[in-house]
Structure formats: C-alpha cells, structure tokens
Amino acid sequence: MHPFSPAHAPAPSGAGHSHAVPSRHLLGLEGMPRETLFEILDDAERDLARLTVDRSPTDELRLLTVVIAMFEDSTRTRVSFQIAAKRLGATVSTFSSHGLSLSKGESLRDTLHIFEANGADVVVVRHSSPGAPAYLAEQLGSAVVNAGDGMHEHPTQGLLDLMTLRQAWSGRFEGRRIAIVGDIAHSRVARSAIFGLTTLGVTVTLAGPATLMPAEVERLGCTVSASVDEALEGADAAMALRLQRERMEKGLLPSLREYTRVWGIDATRVRRMKADAVVLHPGPVNRGVELAPDVADGERSVILDQVANGVAVRCAVLRRCAAALAQEVA
Helix, strand or coil: CCCCCCCCCCCCCCCCCCCCCCCCCCCCCCCCCCHHHHHHHHHHHHHHHHHHHCCCCCCCCCCCEEEEEEECCCCCCHHHHHHHHHHHHEEEEEEEHCCHHHHCCHHHHHHHHHHHCCCCCCCEEEEECCCCCHHHHCHHHHEEEEECCCCCECHHHHHHHHHHHHHHHCCCCCCCCCEEECCCCHHHHHHHHHHHHCCCCCCCEEEEHHHHHHCCCCCCCCCEEECCHHCCCCCCCEEEEECCCCCHHHHHHHHCCHHHHHHHHHHHHCCCCCCCCCEECCCCEEEEECCCCHHHHHHHHHHHHHHHHHHHHHHHHHHHHHHHHHHHHH
16 A cells, blocks of 8 residues: 555546645655655645744644544644644544554544544554554544554655755755664654655665664665774764663663763764764653764754754645545545
8 A cells, every 4th residue: 555545545646736635644755656756745845934933723633533543642743733734724633542442442443433433534653563553544434644663664654754864955855875873773753754755866874773674674675884983984974762661672782871982972973073064853852872962962853843843844744634534525
C-alpha cells in the first residue's frame, strides 16, 4: 500500500486540478514521490508563514473531528498535532493507552471503531507495533495518520526534518550530505528521514555502534562510516538520535560514558562539518550523551526550528487528509 493512500479508495481523476487529488492516509514516506513531498512542504511553509504573524484559529477544518490516539508515551508529537488541529478549527479528542479499555482486554480494532462511531474523521495513532496504522487504515473509514509505529516509521517527523533542512539549505537538496549518528536500528525517525532525504537527492551517511545498525542498512541506500569523525567530515548536516534504551536488549552498549566518548557529537567534532552545516535532533535530547549541551544550544543547532516546523507540517498533513475525505464523499 502506498504510504499516503487509502486502503481501498478509487484512483482520483485529477480532472481540473494541477495536481492529483491527495489520498487520505499518511502511513510512511517510503515510496512517496518527490512531487508529493514538495507539495506537502510547500503547504507547510505557507502555514508557517501564516502562524508566524497570526495564531488565531481558522475554520478550514471546522466540520472535522480529529482523534489523537497515543498508545505509547508522546509529548512533542501529541501536542503538535493538538495545536495543528485546533489552529485549523477541528474538534480534537486526545486519548492515551492509560485511559483506554485496552487495559481491560479490548482489541485495537474495537477501540478505534469506537472512535469512528463517535465521529472521528481523522485518527492520528502512535503504537508500539510496526504496521498498526496500516492495519487500521484497512479497517476504518477514517483517515489514518501514523504518528510513529514501533521501529518502522514516523512520517510527520521525517517531513518536519525535511522542512528544516530545506530552510537551512536554501531550498537545495541535491548534492547535499547528512550524517545520521546513533541508535539507527531502533529509530523510526531515522527511517522516515532516510526515505525522504534519498528521494530528494541527499546522500545519507550512517554512523553508530555495530549493535545499533539495522540489518537492512544496504536496502536503505545509505553508506556506513566506521566513526563519527569520518561521518561528519565535510557533511552539510548532522542528525543525532536518542538512545532508545526502552527498546534495547541488554548488552548492546558497554556504557553511556563509552558511547558518548566514541559516538557523541561535541563542539570539536562539529567543526569537521562544513562551515554552514547544521545539527538536528528529533528529541528528547539526552544532553551530554548524544549531543554536548553547547552543541544542542549552539549556533548550528536547528532543534527549535524542528519543533516550530512540526505544527506547520501537521497542519499541512491534516488539511491534505481532509481534502481527500471531501473528494471521496463528492
């Protein structure tokens, strides 16, 4: 199934439109055409420009109900989707696994059918099982947006990373190189970023402990460096990843101190990159582990830009889902 497509929707005719009618799900960035990526980024840039001068809600999605269902802990993504939906005038309901009947044995499908029966037009879901959003997209009539599924993808984070780099790189992706450093194996953020970046012509170099490198690294179309110093040399950007110790088996790391010494990005290592290179991190940052504090807060850091861009990207995604739903009804 295409990462931004309904499970069983008819192909849009596109008659009278400059672009094909968008479809209602966002499940991942793998296989997404570059034209679609740019359409979403362009829309998000317009949202960012508007939100910079006017944060009052619009009524664009006033008839839509957006349910944000977080079956894993979330702060940045949950809050960002809440703000985006409210900025567009949608009715918003937010649930976490702690407050749902899943703890009483109810199935995921039955829980989401309850949301749909109560008028959910768009369901934003985060789940620990890879493929859970795709499964729900096949079961529900609502649009489904993947807010992170296991170690698979986190597409809206990937989109906001692309948006942040587009700003830092003056709109040019081709010929650029980014180093992604850290816990690649457990990172859905890394996968979405890799899919989007390589589609747009960016060379991706991975660096991290061998125990934290994914088995399918060759399929991802990336190169692997033996050290963080080698990966950062001449790079246009670096993305540090959080160590996801909650997903790790014991023995994958000798110690945090050793990890920081070998793989942590500090001011000395940052100087190996190009003079105008930037540093990203999807958050939350373990300061002093994957990033030195002076790097996280330094002039090269665009971490706060990533956060700001998150609301704009999620506005664009929700609007796209709404447009597809309207088209299907028509």
